[in-house]
Amino acid sequence: MISILDRYIVRQFIVSFLFGLVAFTLIFIMIDMMEKLDDFLDGNAPTDAIIEYYLNFSPEIIKLMTPVAMLLAALFVMGRLTNQNELAAMKSSGVSLYRLLAPFLIVAFLVSAASVYFNGWVVPGANQRKFAIERQHLQRVDPQNRFNIFFQDGRTRIASLGYYDPQSKSATRVSVEDFADTNLTVLTRRFDADQMLWTTITDSASGKSSDGWVLVSGTERAIEGERDTVSYFDRLPIGRLSITPDEIAKKQRKPDEMNYPELNEFIENQRRAGQDVARWMVEYNAKVAFPFASVVVTLFGVTFGSVRRRSGVAVEFGICVAMTFLYMGFMKTSQVFGYNGDLHPLLTAWLANLIFLGMGLVNLLRVQK
Secondary structure, three states, X not given: OOOHHHHHHHHHHHHHHHHHHHHHHHHHHHHHHHHHHHHHHHOOOOHHHHHHHHHHHHHHHHHHHHHHHHHHHHHHHHHHHHHXXXXXXXXXXXXXXXXXXXXXXXXXXXXXXXXXXXXXXXHHHHHHHHHHHHHHHHOOXXXXXXXXXXXXXXXXXXXXXXXXXXXXXXXEEEEEEEEOOOOOOOEXXXXXXXXXXXXXXXXXXXXXXXXXXXXXXXXXXXXXXXXXXXXXXXXXXXXXXXXXXXXXXXXXXXXXXXXXXXXXXXXXXXXXXXXXXXXXXXXXXXXXXXXXXXXXXXXXXXXXXXXXXXXXXXXXXXXXXXXXXXXXXXXXHHHHHHHOOOOOHHHXXXXXXXXXXXXXXXXXXXXXX
């Protein structure tokens, strides 16, 4: 049953959290704006594009600043209860620190759960629009142009596209190489074409139509032992390959631009193509693990704030912020081992949470209840 004390703590905690989140987000935007404003002006970016850029940048900042804001809120509320002797009064009335910790952790878990959805669906969509503006106005590159695309189609085929135009769904300077199934170093067939089009292909035998790739104006080279046969063609249907125009667009995205289903589909496509997917699995699991940093830092903030120190709240906050950035640094460092395959991707993503949660529990056991 929710008591008056719980409502009081939750209200103070949420207000402090929202204040810290807004403050950190605005500070982050102002610093980034001072750094990039000259680049926007050099790229002749209109004012509405700059505004749209920072509106779409805000979700990424919120994702990163949420744990820091949770830490600030937990430390501020507990520090205030301690300094105004409210915590001492609560303890004298039989309320333990464990009981006081409950509303903090409940709010932290709710924020973490909301962050899982926010980071998995809201942030990737905003990042897509942000990166599109960056490519257009900061790097002065047409975001619709795709140069030098290489991909593996199954286990025995490699394809390369010199240039891809998503508007016409066509590619130029195309090369497709097939290798022997028993020896992947032996080339058995190669297609070279001036152009490749995504169009409707009709099967002459069944009469059924489906979308697929057609090579235009090229050569087919068949290799059998020492025999090398070259033939020319005007149009040659080559089927769907393992990549469609939609897949090409997705392949240009970073993990930060993909939501959970898109990233999972991308990983499965890479796995079917024989690629090492350890890096992508780490990124996928980290999208879920990172939001729960809010629970870890809340535990640190409550335990630090519950002890009155002569150094004051500012020093305590500095220590907790240092712990937060130490957590983030450890998380990024551990991800390297996951990228290399030295650690399981799931363990890599959650390792920082598990270690720092253990440290927080040890600290909780040491303070006076």
